[in-house]
Amino acid sequence: MARQLADVLAANIHQHIASTGIAPGTRLPERALAEQFRVSRSPVREALRRLATQSVVTPHPDGGYAVAEGGVAPPANDTHAGRDDGDDSEATYLRIAEERLNGQLPDRFTENEMMRRYGITRGQLGAILRRMAQEGWVERLPGHGWTFLPVLTSAETYKQGYRYRLLIEAAGILEPTFKLDREALLKCRTEQEALANGGVRTASPAALFDANSRLHETIAACSGNAFILEGLRRLDRLRRLMEYRKAVDRDQAERRCREHLELIDLLLAGQQEAAADFLRLHLRNAAREKSEGHA
Incomplete structure (x- = not known):
């Protein structure tokens, strides 16, 4: 194992x-x-x-x-399977997410049922299930099988999630316990800069979500308030599938990455109040753009 x-x-x-x-x-x-x-x-x-x-x-x-110099190249085909299992697994993963949101999958399921439904091997399914479990939207049952965990499934709860973020994220920057984690923010900056400079054009919905939620959670961790960080992490787990479901507007995604860079630079410069104001505007714009997209 x-x-x-x-x-x-x-x-x-x-x-x-x-x-x-x-x-x-x-x-x-x-x-x-x-x-x-x-x-x-x-x-x-x-x-x-x-x-x-x-x-x-x-x-x-x-x-x-x-x-390494050659590390930025996409993974080669899986030599054991003789085909690009990475792409196939990503497609299956996203199909499971879509069908779960559409109510086409039951709350509980077995591995055999999923293998038959999606025409994949036990090894391929195992990798997908481990990923889903790590991301917090499925868990193994004590006896036999798996169960889906609650996620946001409606446009209204999705909007409520953004309103909740408006309440807690900017406030976290203004917490008296706020302490900048410069090293962590610089790592996020490197990631966001790579996305803004072309990476966003080819990144999968999952990769975009992970990079962006990682930045927002890093800022929440700087607040020094465990409730703000845990609240955001829990919401990110709930909204993950709704984000995958929305059509990715690459131009909007690139603009949000550039806004992330501005936000990081304000924090690195010690301008907390300006960063809090900027974050509120950023979240309002993102909520409006995504609400206008496909639900």
Whole structure:
């Protein structure tokens, strides 16, 4: 099982590097990857070792690994399956999300039922289920089978989510306990800059959601208020599938990434009040644009 998890993580990390356009030489901290994929650091370390043997990452002079010159290329076809399982798995993953939102899937299901429904192998399904579990919208039942966890399913609750974010996110920047995590914000800045400079044109809906929610959660963590951070994390888990469902307007997505860069720069410059005002405007614009899109 540990070997399987490392294989899946290696593929996910490679896909993340390719889809977000992280520059060669960029260090890949184990802790940040473990938090992103919601696993412990041990499988991340093993996954990075495997990627090093594939020349996707390379040892960093200060320890750990960095993106190699060839690491930004998309993952090659899975040699075990003889075809591009990454693309197939992503398509199946998004189809499951869409059918769940459409009410076409029951609350509980077995692996055999899903294998038959989507025409995939147990190994392919296992990778998808692990990803869904890490993202917090399914969990394994104690005895047999799996269950879907609650998510936002209506346009009205989706709008309520944005109104909730308007209440808590900007307020978090103005908390008396706010303490800037410069290193974490700079990592987010590198990611957002890569997206704004072309990466957003090819990134999957999942990669865009992960990068953007990671930035907002990083800022919430700086608030020093555990309730603000936990509230946002819980909402992000609930709204994930609704975000996948919406048609991605690449121009709007690029503009939001550039706004993220402005927000980060305000915070790095110590302009908290200006950053809070900017964040409110950013969230209002994003809510309006997405409400006008396909639900």
